[in-house]
Amino acid sequence: MFLLGRPGPESRRLVMQFLEIMEREFEYIALSRDTTESDIKQRREINGKSAQYHDQAAVRAALHGRVLILDGVEHAERNVLPVLNNLLENREMHLESGQFLMASNRYDKLLKTHSQQQLEDWGLLRVSEDFRVVAIGLPTQKYKGTPLDPPLRSRFQSRSIISCTFEEQYENLLKLSTCVPSSALKQLLKCAFTLQATSEELKLPDFPLHNLRQGVQMMV
Structure with missing residues (x-):
């Protein structure tokens, strides 16, 4: 879902109330012009002489079936939008560690002809069917921001949040x-x-x- 409204905490409050009613866990990403693919996928840290990759909010939400909240979608840069669009449409994402997020239905089909260990050796990770995305944004006709690309916009069911009378x-x-x-x-x-x-x-x-x-x- 995509909540569109004025600046303020109202949209976030509605999302939190919804998650509380549904008893769902969530991951949160505050998008800005400085947000990069690493902030969404994985961060690499050097520990000793080896590199370690740490999953970020989008990956954790996809793997554990949580709700991913994207706050400030109008600030997302063009290089980040294709990553989000692919995750929304195909439930797929290439990770920096060489692993690959795959939609649950495709993963389950492979699991019928291959073992779990083989899929793990190939670096395939199953995206939970409970994974959902909630975006929060401002109308770019009035506020500063970048309009969403039509392919990404079509992934959402939108709702305009109107202030109280x-x-x-x-x-x-x-x-x-x-x-x-x-x-x-x-x-x-x-x-x-x-x-x-x-x-x-x-x-x-x-x-x-x-x-x-x-x-x-x-x-x-």
Whole structure:
């Protein structure tokens, strides 16, 4: 799935709530322009006179059937996108250690004609059928970033995360603190929503509506 929304923790909070309900483990990658293939696949470390490879989040999630969270997809560089696309579409990935991640159905077919030891000797690793990917990103029409390639974009089921309305925010803040007068809450919300609506015209960053809870707590 691909969650698309404004900057802030709302999308991440939704993902965490979903994983808690489903009782699923996860691996997390914060993508940036400095993210390389090694950050997704494996890192090589020199221990003594030998090189050791350590699996990164994407590989661990694929092997152990966890949910991989890709946060900030709009910041991913072009050299990283093909790696992610191949993992999403084919459940395949060439690793720096010489091993190869393979989709579970193809691995199981080979297992019928070859032994487990042979597949391990060939460096083949089975991707769990429980492996899933959740991406979080910002719309590049308004925020800085690189649009996703159509092949990669087609791998996801997308969902636009819409901020709470004035009435919903008011009810939530009212439950949070009954000590603050309702008139003060409404005045705070009017100011916040006005700043958010005019942020593009005034060339200001989006007003962080998710921080209104802390603002109300300071008013107590």
